[in-house]
Amino acid sequence: MKGLMMDVPLNIKTIMSHAAMVAADTKLISRRADGSISRLTYSDAFARTARLANALDHLELSSEARVGTLAWNDHRHFELHYAIPCTGRICHTVNPKLFPEQIKFIINDAQDEALFIDPQFIPMIEAMQDQLPSVKHWIALCSANELPQSSLPDLQAYENLLGCEQDSYDWPLLDENRASNLCYTSGTTGDPKGVLGSHRSIVLQCMSQNMASQLGLTSEDVVMPLVPMFHVNAWCMPYSAPMAGAALVLPGPHVSDAAAITDLINQEKVTFSLAVPTLWSGINQFLNASGTSIPSLERGVIGGAAGALQLYQDMDRHGVTLENGWGMTELSPIGSYNRYLPSHDQLPKEDQAEQRLKSGRPLFGIQMRIVDEDGNSLPHDGETTGVLEIRGPWACSAYYGKPREHDWFNTGDVATIDPSGYMRITDRVKDVIKSGGEWISSIEIENVVMSHPGVREAVVIGVAHQHWSERPLLIVVPDDNYPTLTSDQLLSYLEGKVPKWWIPNACEFVDTLPHTATGKVSKKMLRENFNHYQWA
Numbered sequence: 001m002k003g004l005m006m007d008v009p010l011n012i013k014t015i016m017s018h019a020a021m022v023a024a025d026t027k028l029i030s031r032r033a034d035g036s037i038s039r040l041t042y043s044d045a046f047a048r049t050a051r052l053a054n055a056l057d058h059l060e061l062s063s064e065a066r067v068g069t070l071a072w073n074d075h076r077h078f079e080l081h082y083a084i085p086c087t088g089r090i091c092h093t094v095n096p097k098l099f100p101e102q103i104k105f106i107i108n109d110a111q112d113e114a115l116f117i118d119p120q121f122i123p124m125i126e127a128m129q130d131q132l133p134s135v136k137h138w139i140a141l142c143s144a145n146e147l148p149q150s151s152l153p154d155l156q157a158y159e160n161l162l163g164c165e166q167d168s169y170d171w172p173l174l175d176e177n178r179a180s181n182l183c184y185t186s187g188t189t190g191d192p193k194g195v196l197g198s199h200r201s202i203v204l205q206c207m208s209q210n211m212a213s214q215l216g217l218t219s220e221d222v223v224m225p226l227v228p229m230f231h232v233n234a235w236c237m238p239y240s241a242p243m244a245g246a247a248l249v250l251p252g253p254h255v256s257d258a259a260a261i262t263d264l265i266n267q268e269k270v271t272f273s274l275a276v277p278t279l280w281s282g283i284n285q286f287l288n289a290s291g292t293s294i295p296s297l298e299r300g301v302i303g304g305a306a307g308a309l310q311l312y313q314d315m316d317r318h319g320v321t322l323e324n325g326w327g328m329t330e331l332s333p334i335g336s337y338n339r340y341l342p343s344h345d346q347l348p349k350e351d352q353a354e355q356r357l358k359s360g361r362p363l364f365g366i367q368m369r370i371v372d373e374d375g376n377s378l379p380h381d382g383e384t385t386g387v388l389e390i391r392g393p394w395a396c397s398a399y400y401g402k403p404r405e406h407d408w409f410n411t412g413d414v415a416t417i418d419p420s421g422y423m424r425i426t427d428r429v430k431d432v433i434k435s436g437g438e439w440i441s442s443i444e445i446e447n448v449v450m451s452h453p454g455v456r457e458a459v460v461i462g463v464a465h466q467h468w469s470e471r472p473l474l475i476v477v478p479d480d481n482y483p484t485l486t487s488d489q490l491l492s493y494l495e496g497k498v499p500k501w502w503i504p505n506a507c508e509f510v511d512t513l514p515h516t517a518t519g520k521v522s523k524k525m526l527r528e529n530f531n532h533y534q535w536a
């Protein structure tokens with residue numbers, strides 16, 4: 001017997017209509033490249049979205065067209081996140097910080113019919129336009145008077161495109177399983193692979209994120225995603241925030257400018273933000289050095305890579321509770337979240353600290369397990385490490401254009417899961433250091449080293465070793481205020497804090513660390529740089 005409830009599809013249009021009803025006057029702020037501010041409400045932005053939807057039809061894009069964007073976090077990108085999928089097309093966010101070869105590959109693989117481009121990226125696209133045969137329309141994300149001279153054929157200004165359109169649209173009732181968003185992995189190994197989300201997967205993830213025991217956004221929140229919309233939709237914030245009736249503050253291009261960011265936090269009274277550890281660390285350093293305070297900011301998600309305990313504790317002192325969120329492009333992107341519980345106050349101080357570093361419990365809808373090399377499930381005892389596998393309605397079942405994968409997705413992460421369901425990432429399979437047949441957690445060593453006040457950034461990689469096959473090498477960016485810091489001091493600092501045999505054989509100082517296009521430290525590049533490292 002079938003239930004007798006209405007068969008109403010879960011599609012992105014429902015987020016738009018809901019927010020238009022419950023949060024019409026809620027603000028949607030964006031900062032432009034020149035620092036000036038655009039002030040809209042959701043109601044304004046959705047009227048512009050309807051005009052954009054009419055414009056997409058007038059461009060005669062096909063009904064399942066992939067429409068590419070190379071854009072920062074701003075209101076135009078927000079409008080694209082709705083108009084493209086809600087007309088049935090696929091919003092393909094392209095990461096403009098990838099290498100031009102990868103960008104070309106991605107646009108061709110997706111067969112994008114139109115590209116919406118921030119003026120900053122137009123020269124890069126001009127250089128490859130002859131090799132992008134599927135693209136029929138080029139739109140610059142600017143007003144008519146900002147339209148640059150360009151060799152792109154019939155380049156139009158976004159505001160011109162919207163100018164002559166009506167601000168209402170007859171939105172189609174789309175199947176919830178229809179594709180809506182496309183994002184490619186960064187391709188650190190092999191070519192980038194497309195992850196194709198659906199209306200249903202986006203709506204379910206946002207509902208789950210918005211549970212009080214997870215990210216739990218409310219209509220009181222003012223949310224500023226520093227994570228880019230071009231990398232897995234800023235962790236879904238353009239959808240989760242309006243769903244919760246929360247305001248959105250979109251920071252534009254200058255996300256690494258901590259002074260500008262803290263200014264925006266104070267000006268717009270931001271309560272909740274999301275960023276990778278490198279950006280939080282920049283904000284922390286700026287607050288420490290300038291004495292600036294950010295009283296409105298209560299909570300923030302730190303994710304995309306492991307953050308050091310010291311950073312959590314420093315941000316506590318600035319009044320911001322950081323919460324660890326784990327995910328990946330293939331999960332579009334959040335899989336687990338660490339909400340600190342009142343019961344954790346009963347734990348001994350050391351365990352409280354450990355608890356915060358865990359990647360948290362799975363969001364409702366996501367199943368997790370750890371397995372050994374033969375695929376056998378391992379115990380959830382908080383000690384045993386294994387390869388993390390997941391299943392769920394917003395986990396990728398196959399890459400775009402590729403055959404179907406297994407029913408459980410192998411994340412390539414190594415993790416423990418404790419009896420209360422808290423998962424902790426100890427490494428990525430490809431970053432794991434195997435010394436004398438035993439695994440060493442680079443993340444745990446990095447975490448301890450980062451608590452030394454003389455360390456600005458620290459990374460541990462495995463380097464070939466004649467006897468042990470691999471041994472850990474510590475690479476450190478020292479803090480300017482500690483000119484006398486030595487390698488020996490740092491290595492002895494680890495004594496008693498990690499198992500003796502984990503202590504790296506050497507420590508090298510560098511001025512900067514290489515970062516990936518998404519702002520994470522690139523261990524791959526470091527391994528290449530230290531490929532011929534000779535142990536003393």
Ligand code: ADP
Pocket residue numbers: 185186187188302303304305306307324325326327328329330359411412413425427428516518520
């Ligand atoms: P890429 O890093 O290749 O651009 P993703 O953004 O999809 O691709 O990165 C996903 C990976 O980032 C995860 O598999 C995991 O290794 C790492 N990661 C994400 N969040 C966390 C976290 N909170 N703690 C530790 N590692 C994380």
